[in-house]
Amino acid sequence: MINMISVCRKKSRAVSPVIATVLLIGLVVIAGVGVALVIFGTVNTPAPIKLDVLYISEFATTDDNILIDQFSVTLQNEERTHVRIELDGFELTFQNGTSIPGWSVNLEVSEILLQARTIRDIPLVCDTINGQELTPQNETIYITVTVFPEGSTSERSAKTFQSDLLVVGDTTGPFSLGLQVSTTNLGSTGLNMNFSASNNGSTNTELSLEFFTGSPESIFFVVNGTTRDRHYFSLARYSSTTFPDDVFLVNATSQATVDDNYLVLVYLWRESDLTILASASVVLTYTG
Secondary structure (H helix, E strand, O other): OHHHHHHHHHHOOOOOHHHHHHHHHHHHHHHHHHHHHHHHHHHHOOOOOOEEEEEEEEEEOOOOOOOEOEEEEEEEEOOOOOEEEEOOOEEEEEOOOOEOOOEEEOOOOOEEEEOOOOEEEEEEEEOOOOOOOEOOOOOEEEEEEEEEEOOOOOHHHOEEEEOOOEEOOOOOOOEEEEEEOOOOEEOOOOEEEEEEEEEOOOOOEEEEEEEEEOOOOOEEEEEOOEEOOEEEEEEOOOEEEEOOOOOEEEEEOOOOOOOOEEEEEEEEEEOOOOEEEEEEEEEEEEOO
8 A cells, every 4th residue: 555655656746957947948938939039020111101293383495395394293291101202203104104214303303202191292304405395285104103101222122102183284384575676875765776586485474574773863754645654465375475666765864964874674574373384684874
């Protein structure tokens, strides 16, 4: 009986210290691996990026033809992540998928940083020698933008967003203003001023000429026989006009001094937004 009790006690002994230590180390290693996976998995997860190409605007032509070589594209960063855009990160294509060459960002920066939850206008310009300009009112395009999370240079972190179909709109200008006088001597009978104006944009525009002088008490302006300092007119798209010789006259008052010089300034205004589009000037000598 004593022997049987002894055998039973031997069979119910605890796990050996060595085995317990091994099991404990194993549990610690498994827990550490789990924590590492959670931490590093979170760190390596790409930051959320969502960019919208909202619209294009501010179409302009800067040369003698009527084609568009400048416009702005408006972008919206919809996430809380700052993103950067490289200067070659914009691609233009026609509706049929044909690439439009020669367009680049018109900014003196190495890259564009778009803050989280912000909207920004980015000016684009066309290389008019090697690029392809756009036709006002006559073309539809897509714009594709490639962005990176701020601080990232990995191509794997880049994301590409394409706009909806965008319509190329009207150009406003450029405008020019020419001023000619037969002589710079202003006599007592006044002097006719000859003006020419041109509209190289694709919209009809309401304009005005405004006259200034450094000595308003000495010099005044006559428009169509009436003393005033402003003249309103319209100019159709892609057109120019030359005013008749007898429309504009500059004359002197009794306060003008013989042999004094007087600066005459003329501004061409766009009436829709009261913007000065062009200017011209001449210095006249009053001869009495």
